[in-house]
Amino acid sequence: MSQAALAISLFFHILATVVWIGGILLITFLVIPQVTNVLEDQTALHQILLRIRGRFAGVSNLALAVLIVTGLLQMTADPNYDGLLRLDNQWSRVLLLKHLLIVIMAVLGLALQLSVSPALERVSLLLQHGKDGDSEWRRLRRNERRLTLIIVLLAILILATSAWLVSI
Numbered sequence: 001m002s003q004a005a006l007a008i009s010l011f012f013h014i015l016a017t018v019v020w021i022g023g024i025l026l027i028t029f030l031v032i033p034q035v036t037n038v039l040e041d042q043t044a045l046h047q048i049l050l051r052i053r054g055r056f057a058g059v060s061n062l063a064l065a066v067l068i069v070t071g072l073l074q075m076t077a078d079p080n081y082d083g084l085l086r087l088d089n090q091w092s093r094v095l096l097l098k099h100l101l102i103v104i105m106a107v108l109g110l111a112l113q114l115s116v117s118p119a120l121e122r123v124s125l126l127l128q129h130g131k132d133g134d135s136e137w138r139r140l141r142r143n144e145r146r147l148t149l150i151i152v153l154l155a156i157l158i159l160a161t162s163a164w165l166v167s168i
Contacts, residue, residue: 001077009070016066021155023056023063028148046124046137053117064106080168091168098161105154108147116144 001009031052039045075081080091087093120140126133 001073006074006077009073012066013070013074016063016070017159020060020063020067021159023060024148024152024155027052027056028152046127050121050124053120057113057117060109064109067102091165094161094164094168098158098165101154101158101161105151105158108151108154112144112147112151116140116147120144 032049035048035052036045039048075095078091080089081095082088082092085096087096120137123133123137123140127137
């Protein structure tokens with residue numbers, strides 16, 4: 001791969017990382033807590049959280065796709081890469097750890113998108129129409145927060161393994 005192609009791939013990889021992990025951190029630690037504090041127990045809270053979830057899901061999925069494509073390009077161009085599942089050096093083993101963390105993070109993200117978020121959407125619609133569902137909504141929000149915090153921890157570990165890879 002040419003230097004120019006590698007530089008372009010690295011640029012998009014870093015941009016996608018900022019969007020994916022930066023977005024997760026921003027939404028988790030800034031947006032959601034502030035919106036929740038301001039709109040505590042109002043029906044507008046359910047609508048806003050629903051829109052944030054839906055909007056970020058598309059953006060984060062695109063960023064993940066970009067990360068996969070650009071990461072594979074960079075991996076194969078790296079002189080430490082010896083081949084698929086060849087773990088002959090420390091770089092390859094750390095890269096495998098990073099990929100495992102990414103897979104776990106992506107699976108948890110899919111669980112949020114395909115299970116918890118749709119359930120929250122259903123309960124939010126019930127609440128908007130004055131129906132009972134407050135305890136279910138709180139239970140689902142707790143599950144969402146737990147999964148999100150695990151995802152944040154994994155994101156930090158992925159960044160740490162990236163730094164480790166560069167230092168090898």
